[in-house]
Amino acid sequence: MGKALHIEESNGKLGVLIPGLGAVSTTFIAGVNAVLKGIAQPIGSLTQMGTIRLGKRTDKNVPAIKDFVPLARLEDMVFGGWDIFTDNCYQAAINAGVLDERLLNQVKNELERIEPMKAVFDKKYVKKLDGSNVKSGKTKYDLAMQLIEDCRRFKDENKLNRLIMIWCASTEIFLKPTSTHQTLSNFEQGLKNNSPDISPSMIYAYAAISSGIPFANGAPNLTVDIPALTEFARDMDVPVTGKDFKTGQTLMKTIVAPGLKARLLGLRGWFSTNILGNRDGEVLDDPDSFKTKEESKLSVLEYILQPDKYPELYNDITHKVRINYYPPRRDNKEGWDNIDVFGWLGYDMQIKINFLCRDSILAAPIVLDLVLFLDLAKRCKMRGIQEWLSFYFKSPMCAPDLYPEHDLFIQLMKLKNTLRYIKGEEPITHLGMEYYD
């Protein structure tokens, strides 16, 4: 066994601050409250339902993850957030239409108490939205200071021990990294000069890191994935992670593609299309926001299949991703994948996947796990990019000289080995020679 990291105890209450009280975040908050009341099960959450094997298979030692590492308890979470609309969390959940009213009414009191703070928002970065619950300030730096003050006040008023911030707001337009994003001093200059390179999500991330608050990004925006902020996070001992929750079609892609590669089946093309009718779908109907999402969704296959290593199998793939805004389906997405594969002697085959999924139902447990694992990371003094949380993302953040790991099963192994490492347990390699010596 190695040496366990020192883990600060999870005393007192944990504040969960969320930019964006929309479909994902209200489904998460309502869900945690429903679980606390014993109305429903936290299905899909590794922290609540997952287990971890320790030692040899013959040891039969497989504790629950939540018994193995000291995570915050659901009853210690206090929720808050920002939105450009004034609806409280109950009303926002009703509008989102993900959970049925019968369930929502059982947690109505808890949800109604959560009123959104005024958001940092600029229509230039999310063209399809317009709301009035928005802060004003002369510069982006002033806005960051207002967010820092919101966090401080929320912590004091609720007598919290510590905070986490997780971006569940709309997808912003596609931004390329520029010199403003390279160093903290450039970035702070940009905040003061109102640089167009700095989007609202970056202002939230800056405010969180400045306040020592771990930050996760559930959308594909650059946000915290820029050297200025990842280095700032390291300097401030703040863990950060992102980008873009891995749910729905991309989740399926990162389950199926590693299987095809494992059996050396070739791929000619992968066409993914879906219909989606929630507000996220409406925002993504704008080509600039879609471009951010498209980049995130397209990168997955290339990294998993490694065409440079397997040119005969994966060099010439046609990969298309389409998202169609179709209001009647609301949050219940339907996705179709047509996968053209080939096998022995080049003979063609096809795989069709028709996934009738519920986006926010798949995203909510991810939000819960990220909150709890980021809080754990902070208490273990893990700082900067948390690559072990790649499991949850379509575009995992990683060190600048690395490529991201997209294979869901490698990501899960990395996550569990990190938990073993934190506790001083041996990592599991699955070599297994010792059983036959």
Ligand SMILES: NC(=O)c1ccc[n+]([C@@H]2O[C@H](COP(=O)([O-])OP(=O)(O)OC[C@H]3O[C@@H](n4cnc5c(N)ncnc54)[C@H](O)[C@@H]3O)[C@@H](O)[C@H]2O)c1
């Ligand atoms: N549901 C999924 O499966 C999934 C998967 C991956 C990523 N995401 C991303 O998660 C995010 C949330 O998705 P959703 O379905 O809840 O969307 P949503 O449209 O229901 O909610 C987003 C909320 O953010 C608010 N908002 C926008 N800009 C804001 C700002 N600057 N500050 C504060 N609030 C702001 C909007 O008013 C809206 O209420 C989106 O970016 C989406 O792309 C969702």
